[in-house]
Amino acid sequence: MFGNLFGTKEAVKNLVDKDNGLLVTAGTAFSNLYYSDQEKANDSKGIRDWGTEQLKALHPFRVTQRILAFGALFLWLATGLNIIIMIWIDHPRLEKMMEFGFSDFVWWPTALVFGLYFAGGAINSLKGGK
Numbered sequence: 001m002f003g004n005l006f007g008t009k010e011a012v013k014n015l016v017d018k019d020n021g022l023l024v025t026a027g028t029a030f031s032n033l034y035y036s037d038q039e040k041a042n043d044s045k046g047i048r049d050w051g052t053e054q055l056k057a058l059h060p061f062r063v064t065q066r067i068l069a070f071g072a073l074f075l076w077l078a079t080g081l082n083i084i085i086m087i088w089i090d091h092p093r094l095e096k097m098m099e100f101g102f103s104d105f106v107w108w109p110t111a112l113v114f115g116l117y118f119a120g121g122a123i124n125s126l127k128g129g130k
Helices: 001-006 009-016 023-030 037-057 059-089 096-099 105-128
Strands: none
Touching: 001 023, 001 037, 059 105
């Protein structure tokens, strides 16, 4: 019956063969569409490993960021301490030191470095990162 419908016995065998038939091949393809928990775990592990490799590649830049952050911190602290001392001793050049503290030379680099350095951790915490 199937031979007459599909033409030859060879065509029927290609369709319904239990090992290599087209129906078996199609069934295998459809069963592979299921995404198991084990496959999800393996994919997650692969993504974590890739992320770790990317962080290792960025390590020299993190060191540079810390050097810049500590440089800006030192400049900001030194300026702040000088202003506090000048206020305490009522120094006549206090206005000049305040002007320097709020100048573009001190204010913008310090604000940008602190903003970028600390915002990364704060944004990650707000997003629920670990």
